[in-house]
Amino acid sequence: MARALRLAERGRYTAHPNPVVGCVLVRDGAVVGEGWHAKTGEAHAEVNALRAAGDAAQGSVAYVTLEPCSHQGRTPPCAATLAQAGVGKVIAAMQDPSREVAGQGFKILTAAGVEVQTGLMQSAAAALNRGFLKRVTEQRPLVRLKLAASIDGAIAMASGDSQWITGPEARADVQRLRARSGAIMTGIGTVLSDDPSLNVRATDIETGGLQPIRVVLDSRLRMPLAAGMLALRGTTLVCCTGDPDGKALQDTSAVVKSFPVVDGRVDADAVLRELALRGVNEVLVEAGAALAGDLLEKNLVDELVIYQAPHIMGSQTMRLVNTPSWTSLTDRQALTITDVRRIGRDTRITAIPTQSD
């Protein structure tokens, strides 16, 4: 199963909106076939493993990181395919909670006389597909907030004097965060000041042509027609409030959509539900202090990735999050740090928000 989990990881940048899945077929103690799901619309992990095994699949045990599918989608149901291939037993790390599967895959296998076992390395398997699992169970994508600051929490001088805070290795690392995401979200302030592309440009990441949806929270539709991202391949979703009709932006490649207002801002939660409908498993937020703070205040962040540059920038600087409602110490957001590592000269801290102690 550990091998199947590693195989699944190979689909990280290409499989979404589908989950990443790995499959290993074992007969008489030897691996006879393995596969992973590379791309939505193409063969599932089980089918790739069966193809690799050929006749050796007969009587084998299939280790698969997620319940085999039960529905005729762009590919035939894997549960039936495994049974037809003569697989004797299926060991799945976890059930697929998607409405279309939800135990039906196991039922098909059992009905066909294939022994089924589930739960092996379940938490590792669930961690692989946190975004997919959140989307199918909560109808919202996983929200990953990227922050970059000095060691004392500054992102720029108060005077506006600013440049890259982090080094080239950290920025290359952000490309990998983008490539695994179905959408990149930012605020109109960042678009107006930095004109970011929000796309995957790194040539060493094979995305199979996928580009994340670019999402701009822009309540008053200030998006410039000349914004760089509007000239790029892929979708730009501009989220406003009120009636967007008749605005010049309608004539660009942008999709303009109106959302409710909460606290004078675009309702971020409504935007997240829209992104889930569009098949986004993971959204990366690369935003200024206003949107980053808003998402934290509303408890909408699932994971933080903080790139910390080895500098003290001091007091005459801008903070990395704006949280006007956090006035008491009990308002602060406690974190559980899940990973700390050096990225070039910077430190990358990965953390998940937790209850305060």
Added chain:
Amino acid sequence: MARALRLAERGRYTAHPNPVVGCVLVRDGAVVGEGWHAKTGEAHAEVNALRAAGDAAQGSVAYVTLEPCSHQGRTPPCAATLAQAGVGKVIAAMQDPSREVAGQGFKILTAAGVEVQTGLMQSAAAALNRGFLKRVTEQRPLVRLKLAASIDGAIAMASGDSQWITGPEARADVQRLRARSGAIMTGIGTVLSDDPSLNVRATDIETGGLQPIRVVLDSRLRMPLAAGMLALRGTTLVCCTGDPDGKALQDTSAVVKSFPVVDGRVDADAVLRELALRGVNEVLVEAGAALAGDLLEKNLVDELVIYQAPHIMGSQTMRLVNTPSWTSLTDRQALTITDVRRIGRDTRITAIPTQSD
């Protein structure tokens, strides 16, 4: 020599103002004696090693982390003692740059027919005694700035709502920083708001009765007579500007001393020179944003130890350093991170200031 360096480390909390020193005597490939310097006024490392070796010292090679001393101090000169014991060769990691030694130890040995070699593991040996070496060469102690903040660089709410930011393990770790220091420096603002003790209280650290000098930078002599630290064993040095005579503080246990004014504050560099005169090798600064920022602005900090609590405290908070003169990005202080480790739930980052890139 690696063994001698580890032995030297045993004197970390007790040897100052003397340097830490370790000595290993080897004869015929076997260790015949070892020792370290435990406490000023007591036997030096070489003498302890000779005692342990007894007659076996005859014809041995002495590995010592610092040049053996040449002067009659509270103990006889070690260079002569080594020669008298019949040691055949001395391998020293580095010369002792103190005015009273400065190669004289090596000269005594050579004159007595003992072979001398120097430079083995020199940088590791120098790192052990950075404070001592800075004091004897620059007449200033090593300045270690301790900071404790949330991951976004906040130390308290702007409302004043405050409590320990870091956990008990981090605070216990600070006790070790205090115990290795000859002085703890703070500002009068911290005394007035927190009434800190600035002493070593941890019962698991054997300091041999040493307590660091407590140093309060207090230009206008606002030190309260009821300040807790004045009731504690050891010295409290209150550094003011102008004439301290006739002030009530003169009747307490405090030593009050006047220093020049720089930028409206006590001249911190003059205070550091005073501390060097008092035999302080390392000073730990545990101060608020004003003094911490002042020392950074004046490039007086040799090492930063930053305890980072796993919290986002947000924008309605106080920053950890106040640096009004740093208005442009080029003013920021670049750091070289030398160590990162988990201390309880907090992260401790050790760094040295470096030239900006």
